[in-house]
Amino acid sequence: xxxxxxxxxxxxxxxxxxxxxxxxxxxxxxxxxxxxxxxxxxxxxxxxxxxxxxxxxxxxxxxxxxxxxxxxxxxxxxxxxxxxxxxxxxxxxxxxxxxxxxxxxxxxxxxxxxxxxxxxxxxxxxxxxxxxxxxxxxxxxxxxxxxxxxxxxxxxxxxxxxxxxxxxxxxxxxxxxxxxxxxxxxxxxxxxxxxxxxxxxxxxxxxxxxxxxxxxxxxxxxxxxxxxxxxxxxxxxxxxxxxxxxxxxxxxxxxxxxxxxxxxxxxxxxxxxxxxxxxxxxxxxxxxxxxxxxxxxxxxxxxxxxxxxxxxxxxxxxxxxxxxxxxxxxxxxxxxxxxxxxxxxxxxxxxxxxxxxxxxxxxxxxxxxxxxxx
Ligand code: APR
Ligand code: ZN
Ligand code: ZN
Numbered sequence: 082x083x084x085x086x087x088x089x090x091x092x093x094x095x096x097x098x099x100x101x102x103x104x105x106x107x108x109x110x111x112x113x114x115x116x117x118x119x120x121x122x123x124x125x126x127x128x129x130x131x132x133x134x135x136x137x138x139x140x141x142x143x144x145x146x147x148x149x150x151x152x153x154x155x156x157x158x159x160x161x162x163x164x165x166x167x168x169x170x171x172x173x174x175x176x177x178x179x180x181x182x183x184x185x186x187x188x189x190x191x192x193x194x195x196x197x198x199x200x201x202x203x204x205x206x207x208x209x210x211x212x213x214x215x216x217x218x219x220x221x222x223x224x225x226x227x228x229x230x231x232x233x234x235x236x237x238x239x240x241x242x243x244x245x246x247x248x249x250x251x252x253x254x255x256x257x258x259x260x261x262x263x264x265x266x267x268x269x270x271x272x273x274x275x276x277x278x279x280x281x282x283x284x285x286x287x288x289x290x291x292x293x294x295x296x297x298x299x300x301x302x303x304x305x306x307x308x309x310x311x312x313x314x315x316x317x318x319x320x321x322x323x324x325x326x327x328x329x330x331x332x333x334x335x336x337x338x339x340x341x342x343x344x345x346x347x348x349x350x351x352x353x354x355x356x357x358x359x360x361x362x363x364x365x366x367x368x369x370x371x372x373x374x375x376x377x378x379x380x381x382x383x384x385x386x387x388x389x390x391x392x393x394x395x396x397x398x399x400x401x402x403x404x405x406x407x408x409x410x411x412x413x414x415x416x417x418x419x420x421x422x423x424x425x426x427x428x429x430x431x432x433x434x435x436x437x438x439x440x441x442x443x444x445x446x447x448x449x450x451x452x453x454x455x
Contacts, residue, residue, distance in 0.1 A: 092106070094148060096144055103135075108211065115162045123246040123455070124153050125453050127151075127453065129350055134374075144218070146220055147230070149453075152225025152253060155172070156168050171240050171242060178233065179235060191402060201219075204219055227433070241413060252423070256412070257409060258283050262402070263291045267398075269295070273298075274297065274344070275343065276345045280311070287348055299317050300338075304324060307446065334361040343363060344368050345358040359388050371395070371396070432453060439451040
């Protein structure tokens with residue numbers, strides 16, 4: 082390819098400080114070292130988590146940082162000891178790695194590989210990417226809002242050669258997170274009743290998962306009614322804006338669903354909605370799943386203890402519980418086999434240079450997912 086072994090100069094969308102706009106800058110991407118892979122990014126989505134993090138003060142410790150974590154591309158080169166991908170392979174970036182060696186990877190059925198924190202630190206400390214002489218961090222050890230990146234082999238998986246890359250990038254986080262929360266974390270049962278709070282890309286993917294699992298009723302809740310049409314398209318049987326009700330949404334749902342839902346999902350990103358979602362679960366057996374990040378890490382969740390004088394379960398789910406390196410490529414194959422449709426989730430397509438427009442679209446609530454192409 083002519084670039085192997087050399088530093089690549091290319092574009093990236095960089096956040097220099099929290100709440101600032103993204104700056105499209107030239108970066109230098111070093112060749113991959115042992116167990117690392119350099120990837121030409123072909124498509125990347127912007128996720129609600131990027132948007133929330135960009136506004137938190139905590140991110141200042143990691144600035145300058147390349148945002149983005151939903152990416153697909155083609156392997157440009159690999160470092161020594163890399164065995165699972167090679168130059169020219171189509172790959173999906175894994176914002177949660179699967180190292181195959183830690184306690185989780187060896188002993189658990191869940192997916193919180195302990196390498197996730199270490200990967201952030203190692204990549205940054207070793208300075209694979211620089212901009213204007215400064216070391217650049219990569220958001221969630223990936224940072225896909227760029228033309229080329231270097232990441233660890235454990236954070237990338239090969240996908241089918243025939244995959245069209247423009248759409249499947251959103252499987253890397255948003256789709257896998259929502260769909261897996263229904264299938265793996267909640268284990269939605271046929272004939273059940275589900276309630277989904279928040280109808281962004283992740284919430285709609287939860288609905289797709291609930292429907293695939295055979296749920297009989299899927300209630301979609303959002304404070305933005307513009308989200309209802311899409312929610313119905315992907316499987317919601319009833320849509321409601323809590324602000325239109327005369328009583329709290331949990332009371333409304335408990336009455337409507339004869340005691341509450343079998344499964345509730347918090348997908349708004351707000352701490353307050355967690356108690357609402359838990360309170361909307363059936364007192365006897367309802368399961369409430371909190372999905373992804375809820376605001377800044379210092380936030381507290383305020384839940385009245387009476388909600389737990391019951392048989393309810395409250396649980397969390399990260400990246401849909403998928404063991405990423407093994408299972409995300411299978412989701413891509415399922416998409417190719419038309420087991421689900423990603424079209425309703427991709428509302429906009431722009432270029433990397435238009436990353437700020439994409440952020441504004443997400444903030445305005447007009448956008449489900451915006452995919453950025455080079
Ligand atoms: N009640 C109901 N819906 C709400 C509320 C609320 N109090 N607050 C926000 N919402 C809705 C928004 O109107 C929006 O439609 O929640 C939706 C959130 O969607 P996005 O911002 O597009 O986020 P998404 O990418 O789907 O991710 C959802 O999961 O992983 C986390 O950090 C991520 O916070 C994000 C959340
Ligand atoms: Zn691991
Ligand atoms: Zn995400």
